[in-house]
Amino acid sequence: MFCGGQSLAETAVPAAPAAVAAADAKVSAIAARIDRDGATTRLIFELTAPTTASAFAATGPRIVVDLPEVAFLIDPAVGAPASASPRQRGATADSEASLIRSFRFGRFAPGRSRIVIDLTRPAKAGRVESVVRPEGARLEIDLVAENPAAFAAAVAQRVKAEAAEAGAGPAPAVREPAAAEMGQLPLVVLDPGHGGVDMGAQSRHGDMEKMVVFEFARALKAKIEARGRQRVALTREEDIFIPLNDRVRFAREHSASLFLSIHADTLGEASVRGATIYTVAARASDAESARIAEKENLADQAAGVEVNAKAEEVGDILFDLARRETRALGREFGQTLLSKWRETASLNKNPSRSASFVVLKAHDVPSALLELGYLSSEADLSNLTSPAWRDRAAEGVAEAIDAYFRAHPATSRASLK
Known part of the structure; x- marks a missing residue:
């Protein structure tokens, strides 16, 4: 008989209204907990059906x-590591025996949801079953320890199958003509980081990066469109997971003239605050930038998507020239954004940095990444969750984008396509 009812965090309250409103799933998850019985660890989700x-x-x-798509009406903190919750410290004997370090959940794709369980050591899902108990419907996931070699073999088999499936899929979409060739306004692609099962960073109060940056991106989109000089597209229009390479592919296939990825990280030092603008570089400008890029580049893996290492495109001299020009334009935009941000909001002590971010690697789309601030800083958090601050900051970014296109009219982008 399972006993204990241990959860990694004690609360299981309704999620943010925006997330609930976006969910139209037929099944909802209303609570989650971990039980143990000897060598078996069971993760239980209480369901409405x-x-x-x-x-x-x-x-x-x-x-x-x-x-299938499930509306998770659960506080994401329920799956946080036990060490992240002061209330859980002390009851370590049982938690250390658990096979579950942490877990997260959310939409993975249209019509699909995903639960990702971080393990303390290799394990297998001995049983995954949706059952109806006297107290209601449940999803029960039973985990048992697995030999490391057998676990590695299972992962390798899965990766091989996915690679074969991807190879048999449809050919990549043909890119649209450049905006300049169509007589259209230049397209700005805004990329709200993370989403769905990939929650990104979280503040100690439970504020999630994926929601903070999404709200900022929407505010910025409205500001740009109100000016009427650029078109805008978001890589995600809702709380859903988008792989990193798909974000880059979206910008390229739509012939974007500018790509801006938006994030809000956390740090161990609560005193560090302010925005940072990153551009792409093969070698990071400093150790902290390298750490952040490495973490962001593993976002797919954290969502349960295996990262297939692919060599960067290697082409002829025309490709190399296009990439150099694109990166130079990205750096120029970064400096313009830096100047405008300084007029409206606070900057980090080292606000201009570079690193090898996957989402900034399109060879023909000038790109930058805006770290709005740190969710670990109470001062930044107060701003990031303030509609008034968001409005002012978004106005400053819209001005920077406008200034960039005044200096580089859309016709100058045709040579990069």
Whole structure:
């Protein structure tokens, strides 16, 4: 008999209204907890109705559970590591025996949701079943320890199958003509970082990066469109997971003239605050930039998507020249953004940096990444969650984008396409 009812965080309250309003799933998850029985660790989600689910092993080590779209009406903190919750410290004997380090959940794709379980050591899903108990419907995920070699073999088999499936898929979409060739306004692609099962950073109060940056991107989109001099597209229009390479592909296939990725990180030092603008470079400008890029580049893996290392495009001299010109334009935009941000909001002590971010690697789309501030700073957090601050800051970014295009009219982009 399972006992204990241990959860990694004690609360399981409704999620943010915006997330709830966006969900139109037929099944809702209303609570989650971890139980243990000897060598078996069971993760239980209380549901409003039964559903189907399947599981597989992933690098981490992790167990990934895929299911039809589910509305998770649960505080994401319920899956945080026990060490992140002061209330859980002290009851370590049982938690250390658990196979679950942490877990997260959310939309993975249209019509699909995902649960990603970070393991304390290799394990397998011995049983994944949606059942109806006297107290209601549940999704029960039973984990048992697995031999490391067997776990690695399972991951390798999955990666091989996914690679074969990807190779048999449709050819990449043909890119649209450049905006200048169509007589259209230049397109700005805004990329709200993270989303869905990939929650990004979180403040100690539970504020999630994926929601903070999404609200900022929407505010910025409205500011740009109100000026009427550029078109705008978002890489995600809702709380959903988008792989990193798909964000880059979206910008390229739509012939974007500028790409801006928006983030809000956390640091161990609460005193560090202010915005930072990153551009792409093969070698990071400093150790902290390298750390942040490495973490952001693993976002896919944290969502249960295996990262297939691919060599960067290698082409002829025309390709290399286009990439150099694109990166120079990205750096110029970064400096313009830096100047405008300084007029409206606070900057980090080292606000202009560079690193090898995957989302900034399009060879023909000038790109930059704006770190709005740090969720670990109370001062930044107060700003990031303030509609008034968001409005002022978004206005400053819109001005920077306008200034960039005044200096580089859309016709100058045709040579990069």
